[in-house]
Amino acid sequence: MKTDVLAGIDDAQGDKLQRLMRPRSIAIVGASAKPGSTGSRVLANLQRFDFAGDIHLVSRKGGEIDGRESVTSLTDLPPDIDLAILAIPGAGIGDAVAGCVERGIGAAVVYSSGFAEMGAEGRIEQDRIAKIARDGGLALLGPNCIGLTNFIDGTPLSFGVQRPAEIAAPAVAILGQSGGMVGNIRLSCAARELPVSYTISTGNEAVLSINDFVEFAAANDATRVIAVFAEQLRDPQRFLALAKAVRQSGKQIVLIHPGESEGAQEAAASHTGSLVTDHAVMRTLVTEAGVILVETLDEMGDVIELLLRSAALPKAGPAIVTESGAFKGLAADMCARLKLDLPILEGATGQKLAALLPDFAHVSNPLDITAQGLQQPDLSGQAAAALLADRNVGSVLMALMPGTQEFGLKVAEAVLPHIRGSEKPVVYTMLGDSSAIAPEIASLLHEAGIALFRSPDRALRALARLHEAGRYSPVTDRRNDAVKIALPDTSGVLPEYLGKALLASAGFTVPAGRLATSAKDAVAAAAEIGRPVAMKAQASALSHKSDIGAVALGLEKPEDIAATFEAQVQRVAALPSKIALDGILVEAMQPRDHELIVSARRDDDWGPILMVGLGGIWIEVLKDVAMLGADSDREAVLAALRGLKGYALLKGARGQPPADLDAIADTVARLGVLIRANPRIKEIEINPLSASGPGEGAVVLDALVTLA
Numbered sequence: 237m238k239t240d241v242l243a244g245i246d247d248a249q250g251d252k253l254q255r256l257m258r259p260r261s262i263a264i265v266g267a268s269a270k271p272g273s274t275g276s277r278v279l280a281n282l283q284r285f286d287f288a289g290d291i292h293l294v295s296r297k298g299g300e301i302d303g304r305e306s307v308t309s310l311t312d313l314p315p316d317i318d319l320a321i322l323a324i325p326g327a328g329i330g331d332a333v334a335g336c337v338e339r340g341i342g343a344a345v346v347y348s349s350g351f352a353e354m355g356a357e358g359r360i361e362q363d364r365i366a367k368i369a370r371d372g373g374l375a376l377l378g379p380n381c382i383g384l385t386n387f388i389d390g391t392p393l394s395f396g397v398q399r400p401a402e403i404a405a406p407a408v409a410i411l412g413q414s415g416g417m418v419g420n421i422r423l424s425c426a427a428r429e430l431p432v433s434y435t436i437s438t439g440n441e442a443v444l445s446i447n448d449f450v451e452f453a454a455a456n457d458a459t460r461v462i463a464v465f466a467e468q469l470r471d472p473q474r475f476l477a478l479a480k481a482v483r484q485s486g487k488q489i490v491l492i493h494p495g496e497s498e499g500a501q502e503a504a505a506s507h508t509g510s511l512v513t514d515h516a517v518m519r520t521l522v523t524e525a526g527v528i529l530v531e532t533l534d535e536m537g538d539v540i541e542l543l544l545r546s547a548a549l550p551k552a553g554p555a556i557v558t559e560s561g562a563f564k565g566l567a568a569d570m571c572a573r574l575k576l577d578l579p580i581l582e583g584a585t586g587q588k589l590a591a592l593l594p595d596f597a598h599v600s601n602p603l604d605i606t607a608q609g610l611q612q613p614d615l616s617g618q619a620a621a622a623l624l625a626d627r628n629v630g631s632v633l634m635a636l637m638p639g640t641q642e643f644g645l646k647v648a649e650a651v652l653p654h655i656r657g658s659e660k661p662v663v664y665t666m667l668g669d670s671s672a673i674a675p676e677i678a679s680l681l682h683e684a685g686i687a688l689f690r691s692p693d694r695a696l697r698a699l700a701r702l703h704e705a706g707r708y709s710p711v712t713d714r715r716n717d718a719v720k721i722a723l724p725d726t727s728g729v730l731p732e733y734l735g736k737a738l739l740a741s742a743g744f745t746v747p748a749g750r751l752a753t754s755a756k757d758a759v760a761a762a763a764e765i766g767r768p769v770a771m772k773a774q775a776s777a778l779s780h781k782s783d784i785g786a787v788a789l790g791l792e793k794p795e796d797i798a799a800t801f802e803a804q805v806q807r808v809a810a811l812p813s814k815i816a817l818d819g820i821l822v823e824a825m826q827p828r829d830h831e832l833i834v835s836a837r838r839d840d841d842w843g844p845i846l847m848v849g850l851g852g853i854w855i856e857v858l859k860d861v862a863m864l865g866a867d868s869d870r871e872a873v874l875a876a877l878r879g880l881k882g883y884a885l886l887k888g889a890r891g892q893p894p895a896d897l898d899a900i901a902d903t904v905a906r907l908g909v910l911i912r913a914n915p916r917i918k919e920i921e922i923n924p925l926s927a928s929g930p931g932e933g934a935v936v937l938d939a940l941v942t943l944a
Contacts, residue, residue, distance in 0.1 A: 582628055651664075765823070768791055
């Protein structure tokens with residue numbers, strides 16, 4: 237089923253997905269009367285939910301199971317059943333899937349493991365089964381999954397114990413390749429009294445993937461948040477398109493994606509057969525698509541709670557209210573580490589707060605209302621209300637001492653009238669870790685749409701994720717202002733002189749120069765260009781020319797230029813690899829001011845991505861780089877530059893002149909336009925890019941271009 241906002245799958249596939257998610261008839265293949273068996277647990281779940289559709293049972297023995305007659309074969313089932321649950325061993329899955337196709341069944345759930353997660357042989361069998369399903373139009377979930385539960389329509393398709401739940405909007409849909417992690421996130425939401433619309437375990441994703449269920453869940457009105465645990469995002473570019481559409485629709489995707497470490501990559505491959513892609517590329521592009529990326533399960537639950545209990549994302553930084561001067565300092569430090577900007581309060585807000593607080597209280601953000609809050613239970617609420625009315629404030633975090641259970645409840649009851657119904661997020665934090673508090677407090681706050689935390693650290697970390705998301709607006713359909721350029725009819729790495737010619741044709745600034753094929757030609761080229769010159773040996777196989785002494789700088793005298801030509805030719809000829817030399821590039825020397833590395837590469841899965849950082853020794857020592865999507869404009873690049881550790885050097889430090897930041901940003905953005913407009917370009921690395929002072933531009937000193 238297509239929607240106006242999300243339309244990634246065709247109508248036929250959408251109808252099949254409807255038959256999986258909202259079946260009117262279900263066949264349990266592998267039904268059994270044996271207590272604890274997979275088939276009996278599936279049937280028990282359907283009965284527990286009072287499933288109103290038709291239930292058909294397929295059992296090897298036949299006969300009656302729990303008061304229902306069973307048949308012994310798929311061929312004995314009526315045609316056009318919506319869904320088959322294949323609760324059988326892996327060895328029989330191929331035949332069962334073929335039988336489903338033959339009977340016109342719309343969808344199937346496969347719990348069995350032993351497929352792609354086991355290695356090459358298992359992957360071959362999984363691919364064979366997937367082809368049968370695809371060719372037959374069967375929407376297949378799994379294998380190696382625990383199924384799904386549609387809490388909206390009351391349909392459990394899982395062998396884990398499932399119980400009906402009251403669903404209210406807004407709710408969260410929980411998707412993941414790992415059934416265990418899906419279940420863990422659901423339990424966390426249940427403990428927080430957060431409604432869950434769907435839980436979907438996709439397993440090895442032989443046919444259907446997380447993308448299909450992101451689209452389905454986003455089309456549901458009750459679902460505001462889509463929580464995703466992914467070891468691999470198959471078809472990443474579709475996921476990015478869906479993420480942008482979800483964000484534009486006013487909903488949020490929260491993603492946790494293990495795979496940054498080598499150990500996590502090995503675990504993913506053996507768990508769901510996932511092929512882990514470049515984690516840094518993923519992190520950059522999903523964030524730019526509007527996804528809230530979290531790092532831990534605790535953070536996942538915390539962010540989900542804030543999203544479901546907040547009317548909107550914050551557009552400005554938070555204000556913090558506490559009764560402790562010591563915590564005020566701690567909070568300021570935590571916000572600095574989290575890059576969570578604390579706004580300066582408006583003058584009118586300061587006046588309101590000064591009138592509320594004792595004369596010795598200092599009005600600031602974070603705000604310490606002093607021990608007066610222990611004498612006046614609603615004081616923190618009045619202060620929070622004043623802060624929420626401040627146009628500079630995007631959210632309020634209250635970090636209060638718990639006191640006795642009776643006093644804590646009294647404070648919460650007094651505070652609620654001041655913060656109830658706020659359009660800005662409010663987080664109510666009671667210090668004291670897991671010390672006992674009145675159980676009524678959580679219910680009071682939750683009914684008012686306010687999150688309760690016991691850990692201020694976790695509350696601030698989750699709030700920082702919301703603020704980061706609130707500042708970001710996904711970019712769609714940026715104008716592609718580049719004309720396709722003529723590319724050489726070759727593939728692989730281009731020698732530097734051809735790479736620079738390509739960049740020059742696309743509007744980049746490169747030094748004046750030309751290729752010389754003899755010592756005499758090199759001397760003539762230097763005279764034409766103007767000395768001093770740089771000389772560099774040129775061949776596709778010479779990516780690191782300086783390593784073999786094939787780069788010379790600052791040459792003035794004709795005899796030195798001629799001698800350098802001969803020396804570089806001899807060095808290349810002496811290499812054991814027998815490299816064929818195109819010639820020697822002779823170029824006008826350029827000022828070596830600020831040097832950067834700038835690159836664009838086309839990731840096989842995620843598509844094009846940009847990188848910029850300080851060049852020279854800085855890239856090797858500090859690894860100080862920023863990654864951006866290839867559709868980033870000048871402002872996005874400037875923001876990335878400001879995030880570099882070495883940004884102060886570019887701004888001019890210790891008497892050094894500043895760099896032309898606009899020229900650097902234009903170069904990076906133009907590189908993104910170039911790689912997006914020319915699919916044959918696999919990678920462009922400019923190292924170094926030399927940037928002089930403001931208004932003086934940036935020059936490509938060396939470039940490596942790789943063509944597909």
